[in-house]
Amino acid sequence: MDDSTLSLVLFSGTDDKLNAASVLTAGAAAMGRKVNIFLQYWALDAFRSDTIHKDHGVAPEAGTEGAEAYQRHGGQHWSEIFRQAKDIGEVSIHACSLSMEMFGLTVEDLDPIVDGQEGVASFFMDVDGPVTFI
Amino acid sequence: MDDSTLSLVLFSGTDDKLNAASVLTAGAAAMGRKVNIFLQYWALDAFRSDTIHKDHGVAPEAGTEGAEAYQRHGGQHWSEIFRQAKDIGEVSIHACSLSMEMFGLTVEDLDPIVDGQEGVASFFMDVDGPVTFI
Amino acid sequence: MDDSTLSLVLFSGTDDKLNAASVLTAGAAAMGRKVNIFLQYWALDAFRSDTIHKDHGVAPEAGTEGAEAYQRHGGQHWSEIFRQAKDIGEVSIHACSLSMEMFGLTVEDLDPIVDGQEGVASFFMDVDGPVTFI
Numbered sequence: 001m002d003d004s005t006l007s008l009v010l011f012s013g014t015d016d017k018l019n020a021a022s023v024l025t026a027g028a029a030a031m032g033r034k035v036n037i038f039l040q041y042w043a044l045d046a047f048r049s050d051t052i053h054k055d056h057g058v059a060p061e062a063g064t065e066g067a068e069a070y071q072r073h074g075g076q077h078w079s080e081i082f083r084q085a086k087d088i089g090e091v092s093i094h095a096c097s098l099s100m101e102m103f104g105l106t107v108e109d110l111d112p113i114v115d116g117q118e119g120v121a122s123f124f125m126d127v128d129g130p131v132t133f134i
Numbered sequence: 135m136d137d138s139t140l141s142l143v144l145f146s147g148t149d150d151k152l153n154a155a156s157v158l159t160a161g162a163a164a165m166g167r168k169v170n171i172f173l174q175y176w177a178l179d180a181f182r183s184d185t186i187h188k189d190h191g192v193a194p195e196a197g198t199e200g201a202e203a204y205q206r207h208g209g210q211h212w213s214e215i216f217r218q219a220k221d222i223g224e225v226s227i228h229a230c231s232l233s234m235e236m237f238g239l240t241v242e243d244l245d246p247i248v249d250g251q252e253g254v255a256s257f258f259m260d261v262d263g264p265v266t267f268i
Numbered sequence: 269m270d271d272s273t274l275s276l277v278l279f280s281g282t283d284d285k286l287n288a289a290s291v292l293t294a295g296a297a298a299m300g301r302k303v304n305i306f307l308q309y310w311a312l313d314a315f316r317s318d319t320i321h322k323d324h325g326v327a328p329e330a331g332t333e334g335a336e337a338y339q340r341h342g343g344q345h346w347s348e349i350f351r352q353a354k355d356i357g358e359v360s361i362h363a364c365s366l367s368m369e370m371f372g373l374t375v376e377d378l379d380p381i382v383d384g385q386e387g388v389a390s391f392f393m394d395v396d397g398p399v400t401f402i
Contacts, residue, residue: 027254
């Protein structure tokens with residue numbers, strides 16, 4: 001057990017990976033760890049407020065059977081789990097400036113659980129040790 | 135060089151990623167590091183005892199040529215490399231309770247190299263620093 | 269902020285992930301952190317000198333729209349960003365011996381930004397804490 005910050009770089013935007021990321025975030029926050037999240041590429045695109053609840057698919061390897069198991073299982077949406085993690089602990093979510101530019105997005109286009117945008121050097125200023133890439 | 139625990143969250147269930155994960159686990163164990171593995175989603179599904187040796191495919195990006203290079207290369211199955219890592223070092227493998235529920239699995243359905251199941255908060259109690267997500 | 273070594277295992281060989289990895293490497297190097305990179309599988313294959321600048325595709329989840337946004341954005345090639353990161357900081361890039369063997373490659377087949385090859389145990393001798401898997 002440890003109290004260092006958990007630094008997550010979210011790259012993938014499929015619902016299964018974002019769900020896994022949200023569960024890890026909630027678990028870490030529940031154990032009293034600060035969580036520092038940086039959104040890049042397809043993960044950033046998934047946090048657009050107009051499409052955050054649409055179906056973002058699952059990893060191709062899931063296959064039909066896996067995708068059905070995922071849908072059937074239900075449970076809370078990953079955005080809701082991130083929201084709860086922010087309520088119970090110290091969780092910050094920032095969009096990568098370079099990815100924002102690539103998609104032509106502004107902070108107003110993103111769901112309010114995103115705290116703002118920053119560059120990668122700024123992200124690394126808060127990194128305590130290594131980063132987890134999802 | 136370092137003696138902290140290596141905490142791995144395995145998410146992907148393709149043979150190439152599981153092979154990479156098993157090689158990293160064996161390498162870390164050989165260097166005297168404790169390895170703490172948590173199985174989620176498609177990685178968990180790949181550890182079912184009835185299908186662990188079946189073909190789980192490779193990442194789509196491998197293409198036909200890459201997939202053939204992977205098959206041709208042969209070498210030990212990743213489950214065997216995990217087994218050996220457990221023999222040479224302190225390696226624990228736990229299934230994520232939420233994913234178990236999603237697939238309707240019990241511990242008896244899994245290969246005996248899996249030590250049991252636990253929730254994400256329980257996994258984080260043993261985490262020493264960050265986690266590696268594969 | 270932290271001055272421990274960032275240890276990256278690059279597994280994926282698509283241009284979007286390699287671009288993300290190169291940006292994180294440059295960010296970490298700019299903040300004065302040592303970066304220790306280990307190339308496996310499809311990432312290793314992407315560093316072949318004869319094909320490093322060819323199109324390695326993007327993650328399947330990108331879809332047509334995402335792939336177009338990626339292409340349109342332009343920006344520097346990831347190999348150039350890695351090269352600059354090596355200029356500004358202490359960044360080493362080694363190929364995994366097992367993956368070299370799988371693809372039948374020698375160090376001469378790789379782009380000169382790759383410093384050499386090593387086994388996984390040797391990689392872990394330089395690992396300071398956890399590893400980031402991309």
